[in-house]
Every structure is written in C-alpha cells, then in structure tokens.
Amino acid sequence: xxxxxxxxxxxMVFAAGGPASGSDIHVGCVGLESGGWGGPxxxxxxxxxxxxxxxxxxxxxxxxxGTCDLIHLDYSNVMITDVHGVPIPGWIAIWPNxxxxxxxxxxxxxxxxxxxxxxxGLTLGNVSWTPTTADTPSVPDGTTVFCGFDxxxxxxxxxxxxxxxxxxxxxxxxxxPVGWGAGPVHGPVPEPATxxxxxxxxxxxxxxxx
Numbered sequence: 001x002x003x004x005x006x007x008x009x010x011x012m013v014f015a016a017g018g019p020a021s022g023s024d025i026h027v028g029c030v031g032l033e034s035g036g037w038g039g040p041x042x043x044x045x046x047x048x049x050x051x052x053x054x055x056x057x058x059x060x061x062x063x064x065x066g067t068c069d070l071i072h073l074d075y076s077n078v079m080i081t082d083v084h085g086v087p088i089p090g091w092i093a094i095w096p097n098x099x100x101x102x103x104x105x106x107x108x109x110x111x112x113x114x115x116x117x118x119x120x121g122l123t124l125g126n127v128s129w130t131p132t133t134a135d136t137p138s139v140p141d142g143t144t145v146f147c148g149f150d151x152x153x154x155x156x157x158x159x160x161x162x163x164x165x166x167x168x169x170x171x172x173x174x175x176x177p178v179g180w181g182a183g184p185v186h187g188p189v190p191e192p193a194t195x196x197x198x199x200x201x202x203x204x205x206x207x208x209x210x
Contacts, residue, residue, distance in 0.1 A: 025060065025162055025170065026050040029112065029179035031148065033155045034186045040085035041077060043148030045155070047185060049162065050144040058165045059138030062130045063147050066103030066123035066158035068189040070096050078149040080129040088145060090136035095149065096125040103159030104174065109186060112179035116157045119174055123158055123187070138165065151188040158187035 028048035030036035039046035051060045063080075078093040103126055106118025129147045131138070139145055159172045176183035 024052045024054070025164075026052065026144075027160065027162065027185070029185040030146075031155075031186065033151075033188075034112065034179065039146040039148050040081060040083060041079065041146075041148060043077060043146075044150045044152075045186070045188065046146055046148035047160070048144065048146055049139070051139050051141050053142040058168075059140045059143075060145075060162055060164055061138045062128065062163035063160070064097075064101055064103070064126045064128045064163075065147070065160045065185060065187050066105055066126050067096050067187045068105060068124045068156070068158075069151060069153050070098055070124050071190075072096065074151050074153060074188070075127070076150045078127065080145055080147050083144055083146070085146075088139070090132050091129060092132050093127065093129050093147075093149070095127040097128055098125045101126050101128070101161065103161070104172075104184070105159065105187070105189075106157040106184075107189070109154070109156050110178045110184075113177050115176070116174060116178050116184055118157050118184070119159070127187075153188040153190055155186035156189045157184045159184050 030039055030048050031043055031045040032038040033044045039048065047065060049063055075095045078095050080088045080091045080093060082088060102122040104119030105123045106116055106120050110116040127149060157178055161169050161171050163169045172184045173182040174184060178184055
C-alpha cells in the first residue's frame with residue numbers, strides 16, 4: 001500500500017441496537033482532490049475502506065459519501081475495487097442519489113488534520129457503493145477496498161456512512177479531524193463561480209429579450 005499524504009480514519013463500529021464489539025474500520029480520504037495518491041485508479045475522489053479482522057467476523061455491506069453535485073454527467077469511473085483496482089464482484093455504484101440518505105456537510109474545505117467548523121446543513125444526495133442483491137457477499141474482515149470516482153468540481157467537507165452486516169452502521173464524527181480519526185471527508189460541490197456565471201447568463205438573456 002502506498003503511503004503519501006493519505007490520511008486514515010480509524011473508527012470503532014457501533015450498531016443501532018448495540019455495539020459491534022471488537023470490530024473496527026479504517027477509512028482513508030486519499031483522492032487527488034484532497035491531496036492524496038488517488039487510490040489504485042488515480043481517482044479525484046477516493047476512499048480507502050479497510051474492514052479489520054475481528055473475532056466477530058463482521059463484514060461491510062455498503063458505503064456512502066455525501067455530495068452536493070447532482071449532475072450525473074459530472075461523475076465518471078464510479079467504482080469499488082480491491083487494492084489492485086479490480087472491481088469487487090456483485091457490487092455496484094449509484095450516483096448521485098437525490099435526497100436519499102443525505103449527509104451533513106459544510107460549504108468549505110477543511111484541510112486534513114484540522115477539525116471542521118461544520119456541519120451547517122445536509123448534502124443534496126450521496127454516492128453509494130452497495131451489493132446488487134441480498135445474496136452478494138459482504139466485504140469480509142481483513143479486506144481493504146477502494147470506493148472512488150472522478151468529478152471535476154472542487155471539494156468540501158461531507159459526512160459518510162459505513163454499513164456493517166446489514167443492520168448496523170457507522171456515521172462520521174464531526175468533532176474529530178477531517179480525514180483523521182473518525183471525522184468527515186471531502187466530497188464534490190458545484191463551483192460557486194459556475195453558479196454565478198449561470199445566474200449572470202440568465203440575467204443577460206432576460207435583458208436581451210426585453
């Protein structure tokens with residue numbers, strides 16, 4: 001595994017109905033947009049997710065990260081792979097999910113290692129990596145996968161969720177440093193400059209018609 005500016009997020013997994021005792025997950029924010037090495041496929045946005053070996057042998061059954069960019073065509077190479085960049089059999093990526101399983105976010109990018117002043121609201125949707133059927137094997141303990149995609153937009157602080165063995169899940173902790181500890185990660189947001197140009201273009205058209 002390469003080590004660069006990638007930051008690992010060490011989190012203890014707790015279930016909705018009780019703790020998943022002894023289980024933990026590492027999530028690394030390693031995308032090029034965040035100053036990382038981009039994962040095995042060199043993604044702009046990449047998340048290294050390691051399910052650590054535990055006596056309970058609890059696997060991961062899904063991963064989601066928040067996004068405020070709902071333009072489908074902005075996304076490419078949305079995949080979940082092993083450490084060599086080979087797609088995980090039976091898993092798919094869905095993007096962007098509009099208004100479903102939204103995550104907390106901040107309209108600013110906090111450097112890795114610093115604590116975000118957010119959150120300040122909810123994302124417009126999420127990017128999700130999930131098994132195609134209930135019979136698809138989960139990501140087993142002792143396995144590292146990469147969830148990633150390319151997107152030309154700049155990033156801001158967003159939340160994430162890791163699903164563990166179907167009935168359990170873990171969300172980010174905003175009191176922890178971004179990209180370090182159990183804190184939020186980075187996800188895409190539409191460029192403010194682009195939105196301003198669109199608004200100015202609309203005003204120009206209105207004036208021209210008048």
